[in-house]
Amino acid sequence: MYSLKSYRLTKDEYNYLLPVLRDKLLHKGEIDRHYFCGDGDELDDMLSRLKGLYNYFSDYNAIINYKCFKSGSLEPFRDLMVAVA
Secondary structure, three states: OOOOEEEEEOHHHHHHHHHHHHHHEEEEOOOOEEEEEEOHHHHHHHHHHHOOOOOOOOOOOOHHHHHHHHHOOOHHHHHHHHHHO
16 A cells, blocks of 8 residues: 655746646645645656756666655755756
8 A cells, every 4th residue: 555645846846747747736825835745656757757847867866766755855856956967
């Protein structure tokens, strides 16, 4: 059984993912926060798509996805994208 988690997105990340992952995204307008909700497999798919926003199209160590899932945050992924840019 998979557990669903929510991950806070930046506005740019939310807008980038909106056309393809509309049913997995949530926008709380009153506090202007954006979220992705999904299980581990859906997180892997979302992060794979999100690489395009950061102009990173190579493979990276999949342990980053696990760290994001474990912590419930996209910071490990963002740190990697900043480091390779």
